[in-house]
Amino acid sequence: MKTTLQLICVALVSSFLTIQLVFFSTPKKTVAIEENQPMVQPTSYAYNLNSNSAAPSDFVEAAGKSIDAVVHVKNTTRQENDYSPLSYFYGLRSNPERIGTGSGVIVSPDGYIITNNHVIDGATKIEVTTNDNVRYTAQLVGTDPYTDIAVLKIKAEENLPYLYFGNSATTQIGEWVLAIGNPFNLNSTVTAGIISAKARDLNARDDKNQSFLQTDAAVNPGNSGGALVNTSGELIGINTAITSMSGGFEGYSFAVPSNIARKVFEDLIEYGSTQKGMLGVRGAAISPEYKEQNQQLNLTENEGFYVAQTVEGMGAEKAGILEGDVLLQVDAVRIKKFSDLTGYLESKRPGDVVEVLLNRNGTKKRLSVTLEKNQSVPFLRMSLKNLAKEDKKAFGIDKGVLVEDAGPYFNGQIETGSLILDINGERIYSVEDLAGFSPNEIEWITYINPSGEKIRLRL
Numbered sequence: 001m002k003t004t005l006q007l008i009c010v011a012l013v014s015s016f017l018t019i020q021l022v023f024f025s026t027p028k029k030t031v032a033i034e035e036n037q038p039m040v041q042p043t044s045y046a047y048n049l050n051s052n053s054a055a056p057s058d059f060v061e062a063a064g065k066s067i068d069a070v071v072h073v074k075n076t077t078r079q080e081n082d083y084s085p086l087s088y089f090y091g092l093r094s095n096p097e098r099i100g101t102g103s104g105v106i107v108s109p110d111g112y113i114i115t116n117n118h119v120i121d122g123a124t125k126i127e128v129t130t131n132d133n134v135r136y137t138a139q140l141v142g143t144d145p146y147t148d149i150a151v152l153k154i155k156a157e158e159n160l161p162y163l164y165f166g167n168s169a170t171t172q173i174g175e176w177v178l179a180i181g182n183p184f185n186l187n188s189t190v191t192a193g194i195i196s197a198k199a200r201d202l203n204a205r206d207d208k209n210q211s212f213l214q215t216d217a218a219v220n221p222g223n224s225g226g227a228l229v230n231t232s233g234e235l236i237g238i239n240t241a242i243t244s245m246s247g248g249f250e251g252y253s254f255a256v257p258s259n260i261a262r263k264v265f266e267d268l269i270e271y272g273s274t275q276k277g278m279l280g281v282r283g284a285a286i287s288p289e290y291k292e293q294n295q296q297l298n299l300t301e302n303e304g305f306y307v308a309q310t311v312e313g314m315g316a317e318k319a320g321i322l323e324g325d326v327l328l329q330v331d332a333v334r335i336k337k338f339s340d341l342t343g344y345l346e347s348k349r350p351g352d353v354v355e356v357l358l359n360r361n362g363t364k365k366r367l368s369v370t371l372e373k374n375q376s377v378p379f380l381r382m383s384l385k386n387l388a389k390e391d392k393k394a395f396g397i398d399k400g401v402l403v404e405d406a407g408p409y410f411n412g413q414i415e416t417g418s419l420i421l422d423i424n425g426e427r428i429y430s431v432e433d434l435a436g437f438s439p440n441e442i443e444w445i446t447y448i449n450p451s452g453e454k455i456r457l458r459l
Contacts, residue, residue, distance in 0.1 A: 062178055063190045065233030068131045068161040069106045070180045070226055072187055073115050073138075073152075074099065075123035103181035103226030104128060104152060105235060107265065109159035111136075113152040114265055115225030116240055117143045120150050128154050131188050142268035146378060147256060147346065148240055149264040150225075163227060166234030168213060168257035169333075169344075171195055179217035179239055179253065181226025193217030193253075200254060201339035202243065211343025212254035213237045219253035228255040237261070259347040267349075277348035277371030279330075279356075280314020281321065282405075283307045285338040297324075301359055303336045304328045311375075319369040321358065328364070329357035345371070376404050377431045380439055384420065386430050395419050395448060399429050403447075413457055417450040 077098045102119030106112070113128065120126055126138040136154035143150040154160075171177075172195065179191045197214040215228065219239050228237035237255030244250050267274045283306045284290055290306070291299050299306065305327040310317040321327075327335055331354050333344045348354065350373040357366050376385035383405035392398050403418040414420075422428055424443050426436075444458045 059176075059178055059190070059192055059231065062229055062231050062233040063180070066163060066178065066180050066227055066229045066235075067188050067190065069163045070131065070182075070188070071104045071106060071113060072129040072182045072185075073102045073104045073113075073119055073225060074127040074129070075101075075120045076125040076127075077122045078124050101182065101185055101222055102224045103222065103239070105225070105227045105238065106130075106160050106162040107165070107235070109162055111154040111156050111160055112141070112265070112269070113138065113154065114238055114261055115150050115152060116238065117145050117148045117150045119225045120152070121145075126152060128152065129187075130160070142272055144264045144268065144274045146274070147260055147264050149238065149256060149261055149268075151265055151268045163229065163233070163235040165258050165262045166230055166232070166236040168236045168259045169347075171198065171213065171230065171236055173197065176231050177215055177217055177236065178229050178231075179215065179219050179223060179226065179255075180229065181219070181223035181239060183218075183220035183222040185222060189223075191218040196252065198257075199337065199339040199343045201337065202241070202254065211257065211260070211339040211346060212240065213257050215253050215255065216251055217253060218249045220249050221247075223253075234258075235261075257343065257347075260343065263347045263349070275349045276374040277345060277350045277352050278311075278314060278374045279341075279345060279354075279369060280311040280316040280372060281305070281307045281327070282309040282311065285335070285341075286326065287337075299326070300362065301326045301328070304359065305335050305338065305341055314372045314375075315369045319356070319367045321356065321367060321369070322360065324360070326359040327356055328359055330354050350374075377434065379431075379434050380442075382406055382414065384431055384434065387419075391419075397421075397448075399427060400448075401428055401431050401434070414445070414447060415449055419448045420445060421448065421454075422446045 077100070100119065102115060104113040104115035107114055120140065126140060127135055128138045129135045136156065138152040138154050141151040141153050175195045177193060177195055179193065181189060183189055193216040195213060196216050200212045200214040201210040202212070213228065213236070217228070219242055223239045226239045227235055228239055230236050236258045238261045239253060239255045241254045242249055243252050264274050286299060286301055286304050286306055297306070307321060307323055307325045307327065309323055310321055327341070329335060330341060330344055333340055335341050348371055350371055352371045354369055354371065355366055356369050357364060376383045382403055384401045385404050387398070387400060387402055391402055397419070400419040400421045403414060403416055403420065406414050406416045406418070420428055423437055423445055428434065442459055444456055446454070446456045448454050
């Protein structure tokens, strides 16, 4: 019995010693965590409700605020040149009517409406239909072909729904917008998109305003004159144009910024014509091509507006802007292209004061410039102005308007410095006389070139 107990004790001690030997002789595995290495967390598929990312926009409220203020515009024009003896023989009307349609935006409770000039151009009758199917005959208050804005007025028995003007200058690229109008006579159509670009210039040689808000909201024929609104339901643009190979929407549409539209609207209401505040400089926007073609200027700036000349007696000259200066900024607007400058000035009037940041020989200066009334007017892509006393003395004549800038329209046939005497045989005494001529009605122009030769140019 004693021997058996001894054997059991030896076995227990041997087992214990064997376990200890194995434990201490087996290498330990160590996982090192670097000081700045994040701890691994289990994957979670739950939504992060505290995310700072923008949630999808809900356009219901903005559309509800806007849709009743957008109207259908119908214009009727009478064709005067389609009649022939065969028309009488077959019992056809001698002056058939032509119908055009577009959109408009009510901007006051008493019935003032903004639309595009091209929507109502040449109309003998204009009808407006509201979103609740009430039809009115509209009165044309005024137009500005340069910005393609027109103002209509309707008389209603009660206040009408209308849109507030937003500040188009504070809009941002990537901001959601709605386009509201009547494409293809589909009344009260709402499309959504974002602002793709600002101060877009489609054709730098055109004689019309070229400082558009560009969007990718779908716009088609019939949307012209309709509203571009932000998500607060504020009017930030008047839909005006598309670029298209097919004639339909292909991804880009363009709107006159609300700051320009509002200024033109107020001018037409108060003065009957637009009041343009001019800086008084001539030159060009700086681009790689411009720098390459004008290496003698030694331009160091990659963007801005190069001042080739200041206009005598205008605000820029009075404020001390000189030839060779590069305008970098006007107020808070950075000048990257020509349309940045012109688009901002289109929202200003004579007498307004702007602050100009410029570069003069490597030194930046700030000058305050008082904008002056435009002394010249665009006509057939030329810039024309009334004769000054020295001009009358130089030409020995007291009638006509001076060609301040001939532009590319006549391929050099009419030169800068020429004097236009008459159009279609009608004498021209001042730029105000030009308002009576439509470009497609002009048959010939009589002018005196800078060499003193009198020329009749048939168009």
